[in-house]
Amino acid sequence: KQRWARINDLVCKFAGCYNTALREQRSGQNDNDVMKAALDIFNSDQNIKFNLEHAWRELRHDVKWCSTYLEKDKDKRKTTDTPVAEPEDRPIG
Template sequence: MLNQRWGKIQKYVNKFSGCFASRTARNESGKTEQDKIADAKRMFEVQEKTRFTLDHAWILLRHQPKWIQIVQELDSKTNNYIDIDEDMNTCGNNSRPPGRKAEKRKLKESTDQLV
């Protein structure tokens, strides 16, 4: 029974942690941590169609090293990180297209040659 209960706690606290992380990542000015927690609770309620009632568990778990490690492992399994340097090298032509002024100058030179 304890394993089942822990599974439910872990599932809901993980989902709430994700909501809180997304609200924290927005870095909205003037918002306190309590405001971010309230926003995360609203976001959780919209997503899960139920209120988050495991505040006590989240408060105990959120700064524990073992919990942080579990969350990082889950993030590494679910997120596919893109190597920007690798993608930049595979993009064929890296030169910038001509700007508006350059296009106008080129058009004017070609019309001057026709006249």
């Protein structure tokens, strides 16, 4: 259980770094370039080298992990649901 918590935490952080690198992907960059950029981002943010690439590759398309990761991501975002007022009927006359 302790190992899973550590792996899950680091893999979630790396997934965020990978998504950032993917959004910043320029024309002509391939998957290896994006991975290198993600590793650089992770290293600069966490001050450690990401050594769980094998776990991330296994988990990134796993349905259970993706839903957990997306739920955490949704919790971080603030949603502003403003109710839309319905138009009132005009009085006769």
